[in-house]
Amino acid sequence: MINFLSKLKAVKTQLKCWNREEFGNIFTVVKEADQRLSFLEEKLQQYEEPVLESDPLHCQIHDARTSLSRLERMEETFWKQKAWNNWLEEGNRNTGFFHVLAIERVRRAVITAIQLHSGRIVESQEDIKIEVARYFHRLFSAGEVDQGEDLLSSIPSLVSxxxxxxxxxxxxxxxxxxxxxxxxxxxxxxxxxxxxxxxxxxxxxxxxxxxxxxxxxxxxxxxxxxxxxxxxxxxxxxxxxxxxxxxxxxxxxxxxxxxxxxxxxxxxxxxxxxxxxxxxx
Incomplete structure (x- = not known):
């Protein structure tokens, strides 16, 4: 198990390097693609006469739109994976929503204080670690238990x-x-x-x-x-x-x-x- 986790960690490191080299900063790339499409569309509007569909400029605009759409899907996937969101179906896309959800998930994962059985509030991170470890140590420690053989003998065995x-x-x-x-x-x-x-x-x-x-x-x-x-x-x-x-x-x-x-x-x-x-x- 430990060996397998070590392999996954090594793979993750290599994937991060590959992602930086292959895609770079996805947000910067999306912004640049959007700017390029806007530039080409403005250039098309500057023509005084209608431009034929076969004109190279139309082909460039088509390619720019396709590229931007692909990059936006990648950005959406990035936030979807960050948010670990499984219930939002295709068609209800909202990158901003995924962004907020991912940040909220991180915020909720932080424990700032806990209340003990005595009613005392513990806020120090070190004290929180000690109390959490103490709680689960007590929870998963088996004590003296009466097996109740007479009672167990009255319960039918359902597993063959x-x-x-x-x-x-x-x-x-x-x-x-x-x-x-x-x-x-x-x-x-x-x-x-x-x-x-x-x-x-x-x-x-x-x-x-x-x-x-x-x-x-x-x-x-x-x-x-x-x-x-x-x-x-x-x-x-x-x-x-x-x-x-x-x-x-x-x-x-x-x-x-x-x-x-x-x-x-x-x-x-x-x-x-x-x-x-x-x-x-």
Whole structure:
């Protein structure tokens, strides 16, 4: 894994050099292309007589427009990748929007202060690092847990021995390829900054290296086949085809009826599921 990340880092360095040599500053290039097109169009307007379509000036204007359009698409792609925006469809183009979104994403990623359980506000970056490390160390530290063998024996086993064997089997290159293809092309697979389109397009080169680096994707694909038999029909979140907003709407409807007079009265209970989902034990 470390070797693969080192390779990606080296590739990124070379790609940055290639980008500077091949395209330069995309914003400067777009501005120059726009100025050239304006110059040619002004030159055309200075002709006193109509200019034939076959005139070299018309060809130059056509080439300038084509070049500007191509560069503007490159600029749009630049901001789209910066913003990691997956939902804006073709046709709703707005370079300024992507620019603002990318800046906002960077701003939101900065933690300026955190509040501790005691209520104290911590603003120093060094203190924030210490408290964050302390929180996750406590969160991912397993304590004494009562296994509850009697209780576990009453829970039916839904994963067969064959399913378990398949889950534990060593990933194959075909499974990794399928997992990579399942990632949105313009969505990054991780913090390395490489989009899935890179791994798909360069599969023949990076496929073998990805075999050990994307095990979590393979496991997710394997588990996806078992989920229908493991997840209750009553669960409304984290299931494909179901939305947590439906549960919120249902809860609101029930709360509206809470004051209705019935025999025995009504009561609503909110359960804190932090211990069930937020700790390794």
């Amino acid at each position: 021995a064959e399913d378990n064997t398949n889950l534990l089997a060593k990933p194959t290159i075909q499974e990794v390829h399928h997992a990579v293809l399942s990632i949105p092309r313009d969505g990054a697979a991780g913090p390395d900054g490489f989009f899935a389109a890179f791994f798909v397009g360069c599969w023949d080169i990076v496929g073998q290296d990805l075999l050990n680096a994307t095990i979590f994707l393979v496991i997710a694909c394997r588990l996806r086949k078992l989920l229908p038999s493991l997840i209750s029909q009553e669960q409304g979140a984290f299931v494909q085809g179901r939305a947590i907003s439906e549960s919120i709407a249902l809860s609101q409807e029930l709360l509206r009826e809470l004051n209705r007079k019935v025999k025995g009265g009504n009561i609503a209970i909110k359960l804190d599921m932090e211990k069930a989902y937020d700790r390794v034990d």
